[in-house]
Amino acid sequence: MTNKLTWYGHATLGLETGGYKILIDPYFTGNPAATASADKMKPDFILVTHGHGDHIGDTVAIARRSGATVISNAEISGWLGKQGLKTHAQHLGGGYKHLFGYLKLTLALHGSGLPDGSYGGNPAGFLLTTNDGKKIYLAGDTGLFGDMKLIGEEGLDLAVIPIGDNYTMGPDDALRAVKLLTPRHIIPIHFGTWGLIAQDPNAWASRVQKETSAQVHVLKPGDSFEL
Ligand code: NI
Numbered sequence: 001m002t003n004k005l006t007w008y009g010h011a012t013l014g015l016e017t018g019g020y021k022i023l024i025d026p027y028f029t030g031n032p033a034a035t036a037s038a039d040k041m042k043p044d045f046i047l048v049t050h051g052h053g054d055h056i057g058d059t060v061a062i063a064r065r066s067g068a069t070v071i072s073n074a075e076i077s078g079w080l081g082k083q084g085l086k087t088h089a090q091h092l093g094g095g096y097k098h099l100f101g102y103l104k105l106t107l108a109l110h111g112s113g114l115p116d117g118s119y120g121g122n123p124a125g126f127l128l129t130t131n132d133g134k135k136i137y138l139a140g141d142t143g144l145f146g147d148m149k150l151i152g153e154e155g156l157d158l159a160v161i162p163i164g165d166n167y168t169m170g171p172d173d174a175l176r177a178v179k180l181l182t183p184r185h186i187i188p189i190h191f192g193t194w195g196l197i198a199q200d201p202n203a204w205a206s207r208v209q210k211e212t213s214a215q216v217h218v219l220k221p222g223d224s225f226e227l
């Protein structure tokens with residue numbers, strides 16, 4: 001079984017695992033880095049880390065058309081449920097065995113206000129154990145926090161973390177995050193979308209390669225990585 005992760009630009013990811021299609025933070029419309037459009041997406045599930053517009057993005061339109069179940073925290077799930085979407089609410093620290101694997105919500109240091117000003121609960125990351133036993137950590141938007149060490153103790157095959165700075169960890173803290181998470185593979189995201197979060201991912205990658213044993217994969221929007 002292969003697990004294929006595609007970066008569509010910014011924090012928008014597609015994951016194909018065991019025949020299931022999952023979209024994470026599907027922000028296509030208005031995303032200057034997007035390499036695909038929302039109307040081409042036919043996911044079975046959509047995962048939303050937090051309520052900000054650059055993460056909830058096209059969730060409503062895509063889920064309505066595809067019938068995808070949206071998984072998020074209880075507050076965001078409630079807000080989406082009122083709009084007629086199929087949802088599954090979880091919360092920080094809680095895991096559930098979905099068809100595509102065991103998904104746990106993890107801590108993230110950030111905000112989560114929804115586009116209309118509604119309360120979006122706490123922001124989250126996701127720790128997925130696929131049906132073939134791979135551990136994939138999607139940090140979401142977050143600053144550095146020491147409990148990344150606890151997440152790393154689970155034995156991560158892949159971690160996807162922000163490096164853009166300004167709204168999330170920048171390159172220095174993201175390097176420290178890699179040291180706490182100790183993943184086999186690491187992919188940087190949430191940079192380059194706008195000038196405010198411009199970074200040199202290759203310079204960051206060489207620092208990570210020098211100081212840790214993680215393998216860095218610098219993707220271009222539209223690129224995929226297979227695990
Ligand atoms: Ni955000």
Ligand code: MN
Pocket residue numbers: 011052054055141167190
């Ligand atoms: Mn963001």
